Amino acid sequence: MSARDRFHLKKFSYHGQLSIVVSDTGTGLPALLPLLYLQTWGLSKAINTVQQHMVSVCQWYNYWQQKHNRSFDEELFESFQPGFPLLTPLQALDAAHVDYPGFVIFIDSGKKLTDDPWREDYRPEIADRTRDVRLSCLTQFLLFLARRYVSSRYTQLTSREQKMTLDSYRVRFHGARREACGRLNTRQGQPFSKGSEGQLVVRERSLNAAEVKAIALCSRPSTSKQDNPLNPWQKHVDNKQKSVLQVRNHLIIRLLLHYGLRIGELLLLRTKSLVPYASGSGQALAITTYDGAGDPRKVAPRLKNAWSERLLELASEDIKLWELYVDHLRGMPSPPHPFLLVNTRKNHGPLSMRAAQNVFDDLYRTLQQHFPGLCSVELGGTLTALHAHMFRFTWATDTFEALVEQDGCDFETAKDRLRQLGGWSQTSPMPQKYAARYISKSANAANLRRLKAQRRMSAQSQEKQMEPEYR
Structure with a gap:
């Protein structure tokens, strides 16, 4: 203004x-x-x-x-x-x-x-x-x-x-x-953008399998037995904080990719957000708002709406990673706030929105260096940027497909379950968008199967016509 x-x-x-x-x-x-x-x-x-x-x-x-x-x-x-x-x-x-x-x-x-x-x-x-x-x-x-x-x-x-x-x-x-x-x-058209020299870049906002695999390879922390030279967080002013940084960022990526958290929900997590699951087996992640004091961030994260509060059951490997970070790496002495993710400075303050985005900026630079075929338009790549919300799109796309193909849900049931897991309101159009994306993907796959079957039948017909010539 x-x-x-x-x-x-x-x-x-x-x-x-x-x-x-x-x-x-x-x-x-x-x-x-x-x-x-x-x-x-x-x-x-x-x-x-x-x-x-x-x-x-x-x-x-x-x-x-x-x-x-x-x-x-x-x-x-x-x-x-x-x-x-x-x-x-x-x-x-x-x-x-x-x-x-x-x-x-x-x-x-x-x-x-x-x-x-x-x-x-x-x-x-x-x-x-x-x-x-x-x-x-x-x-x-x-x-x-x-x-x-x-x-x-x-x-x-x-x-x-x-x-x-x-x-x-x-x-x-x-x-x-x-x-x-x-x-x-x-x-x-949302799936289309222009790269350098006018190349047409076609992609969805979610990550494909190759991109997810590359991200997993880069984000894996180094251990005493096996070093990971692809990890982008190899340096820190305090050398003791290097492993803390790698484990924390690996936990961030797994929580976003496996459970579809929004970035605000991620930054609101507290150490006590891991609770026993209602069924009595396993543990769940409680996504809730925070009404207490002690958040020193200038822009405090907030839930998007009332439907964002939910319970998400965690896989055993993610529970172990959570407990490793909280019990051994989060900060000694314990930080004076309840939030799960902390910075690696001496004050161990809660992770800010800007610092969280820096994690994905660092990761993307590493992908550009070690996997240029995914990022460079000239080499056929389409990953021109990396943001936290892309993991949520990926989770929603994969989850809807699993609900339909593996659990046998009809579309309405799959949308309702996705809405509950993702924290969308009853009137949100997002589950319908993922249903439309699945329909498009499955329709294209069916069309390719049809063409493949036609080619196979045509080849078999030609072989039968040629058989008398060799007799």
């Missing part, structure tokens, strides 16, 4: 959790509607998710201020007589729908009101993916306002008229977003 903008983002702490609000520099107070949105929807969300939405809402408010010389809050409160503000939500939502294309131009042109995006020499100033996120967040905010204010409390509509009006706004705002995305070419 530039200095001339009326609205800016302001961070604040709420019950020990960091959050963000849209602040009005004219009054020194938070903007009303974004504050209601934050209170209703955002306080239970992770800080990165809240920031994404508040950036979009803040840009919308600055766009509205520049174009109409008034705030969007003021648009909702029309004063028809002195001292008597009248709430006009329908007029404000209609005006927002009319100005939706203008906002698209505003963010696409670097927050300018005069640029024309349809001229031939026009070049957008933001990435396609960023623009699409901005429009998605704004649409969600406007639909929140529609659900809140299209009611008998704020309008004179009957219940039937309220439903019809709300459905109308939902269709209109989603339609405006789709139209803007189509005209500005914001949604490229």
Whole structure:
């Protein structure tokens, strides 16, 4: 945001959790509607998710201020007589729908009101993916306002008229977003990207078998009996911490790959998160929120939603690795906080989000060095980056396939089980996406089997036709 903008983002702490609000520099107070949105929807969300939405809402408010010389809050409160503000939500939502294309131009042109995006020499100033996120967040905010204010409390509509009006706004705002995305070419095919020299890179966001095998080879810790020269964590200021670093990072990768944890869930794990499983056999990982004190991180991790709390039974080898790290390597004396993963500095503070991403940056550099065929587009590789969430995609893809092919689940049962294991809400579309991915994969495999069978039958037919010539 530039200095001339009326609205800016302001961070604040709420019950020990960091959050963000849209602040009005004219009054020194938070903007009303974004504050209601934050209170209703955002306080239970992770800080990165809240920031994404508040950036979009803040840009919308600055766009509205520049174009109409008034705030969007003021648009909702029309004063028809002195001292008597009248709430006009329908007029404000209609005006927002009319100005939706203008906002698209505003963010696409670097927050300018005069640029024309349809001229031939026009070049957008933001990435396609960023623009699409901005429009998605704004649409969600406007639909929140529609659900809140299209009611008998704020309008004179009957219940039937309220439903019809709300459905109308939902269709209109989603339609405006789709139209803007189509005209500005914001949604490229997700499986495709361009490498250097224009090569087409085709891949899913999950890791394939070769990539998983290479990651496992590199992340395996060295032992007194067998050194692992591929391990990227060979050096440390304190040589005693080298084995601690290798075991900790190996545990991180196994927990993400085998159980599909989100990065925030991983960083929230405590030493006591390993609990006896309800069935009485084995132990389970308890994914829960943390309400206590003692988290010194500037951006404390949080669960994505209420469905994220769950129990995940651990394999015996992962239990042994957990106990090895906690009992012998985590820190002596014991760190003054309950979190499982700690840094290797003297304070043994809890691992931060940035430090966790550094683990995958180090690992990717090692993959580039020792497995260039996986990473280099010129050599046929497609792994152009490595992020923590790619392990969750891999886990979900493999788990859905196992539920269908090994456990014999039908698609609906498999989606329900995947939803429970992955901590998705009842309305989340993610399990359906993995089901569609499985259908595509199995359909392609069936098509290749058919072609192979046809080639075999054709070869056998040709052999039979040639047999009389040799008699």
